[in-house]
Amino acid sequence: MDLVRHLRFFVAVAEEGHFGDAAARLEMTQPPVSQGLRRLERELGVQLIRRTSRGAELTDAGRGLLPRARLLIDDAARFLGEARRLHEGSEVLRWGAVPLAGSAAVAAVAQRLGDVSSGQEMVSAAAVSLIEQVSAGTLDLAIVDAPCVTGTLTTGPVVVFRRHVVVPARHPVTTAARPRLRHLAGLDFCHPPRAANPPAHDQLIDRLRESGLDPRILAVSSSEHLVAAVAGGGAVGLTVDPERLASLDGVRCLPIGRDATALRLRVVYRESALAEVADVSTAALWKISKAAG
Template identity: 35%
Template sequence: MTVAEESHFGRAAARLGMAQPPLSQRVQRLERELEVRLFDRSSRKVALTKAGTLLLPEARELLARAGTLRAAARRIRDGESGLLRAALSPDIAGATVAALLTAFQEQCPAVELELNELSTAEQLDRFAARQLDVGLLHHPCDVNGLELGPVLRRDLGVLLPRASPAAKHTDVPLTALTGHDLVLFPRSGSPALYDDLLSTCARGGYTPPAVRHGRGASFVRGLVLSAAAVAFAPRDTQGDSEDPDLAWRPLTGAPLAWRHSAAWPRGHGDVAVRAFAEAAEQALRATADARPDAPTRSMHLRPAAEYWL
């Protein structure tokens, strides 16, 4: 990899802290073992052959997987000690985070947990870069190369100005939101979920005149109040009594929901990873009124997203 990046054996040897002749010999041994020529050599530069170009991504992945293996070994050595890199989506309520941390620490007291707040898209990017061990994703999303825990559903209600006529309903049909702008998370955070949510709204008779974007709870509430807009949120993250000018109402028929599951790279579900996944499931059930959402038919993977069909 270093020779390919430098296109020069001398510079590559300097980066690796070794002499040039042993580096050339090691590359030659690798070429003999693989039975392909990896580099075209000249007195001035080194260039990858077609075989070398095709094999370089495989080499990067092997080294990344070796690093993941070492990290897992450190976690399970001496009573499962080490570092676990984990992530939650930004919509997880504080009570759920606290319950998850308590449950995980009870199961793995010696593991250092590095917990990040990341969107589904950001988690998928980190999984691909081997920079994340386990996360809590929103579905639908592309789950190629991942293993999943149970899928849990959190029904969404609507946050709206208390003065809105729709707030007079005990539960609000989507059609009653006509005329209100919608405040939604940025599409880049979870493109498939974003599109799926807007499609469900349209099928239910609500097409917002405009979609405004926000992630933080205070920012979303400000947009709802100032723009006479609405936002979708589970009850556990948007209470009815926190602001006298806002109201939260369930949606008629519960047409919208967040669907979550823990996820980790396939084949990397060690003790600490599975403990985090179990703690996340327990916390969502106990604090966020989440319930299993197993499909009645098979789950099919489309190129860009996963859908229940």
């Protein structure tokens, strides 16, 4: 049995309190997570999670073993990270960004990092996953949406990006004299699942409701998924790259609800030696945010 992998299942379910949310966080379907946890419990001879009608609760044994499970996962990640560095023998900078950041911001950061490192590797993942990887040492830094639970990581300043609302091309809001978010009532709202970053997700929904839109969430995993849902006429979404979508049939990008829909990004890192690199990344984000208006 791959102990570390199965411990990840246990920690995800324990922290999310729900098998479905844990599976979304791990980017898996629910059955393998549930089956993997049962296998771990059989191997250990103790019940870690109590299944309830509301989700999942820690047993006394699970509560006692959870801190140790987290340590083992972190140690394994650090071990692999150090082994990779020794094998490659290079100063490759490893960083990540949430998909919400958009192509313009990612390209700008990559260009600036190319000036301060001999090489780089970039991954795209949810904020929760990126935080875990930076904490474990497998990533040097990450760009995440704020607010976000960052633990002991060092965080840079928040950079605010304006987002456009992506709407169906034939929706009446596209011809309204003064379009408002409340005009989109009845359409699903495309957004990554809450498990990707619960604090930022909840804050966005609260701001939309304050603006008169109480959306039903349609979880999407990519910009292509969002475009398909919106072009079909039954959903809306948000983008920081309206220029990329401007030529597509079936969708329109409108600057509605600027404050309510804004995206807030920040750089997080663990080692103080990376402060200068983090500042360079933040400067690249600022430049793109200003250029986008």
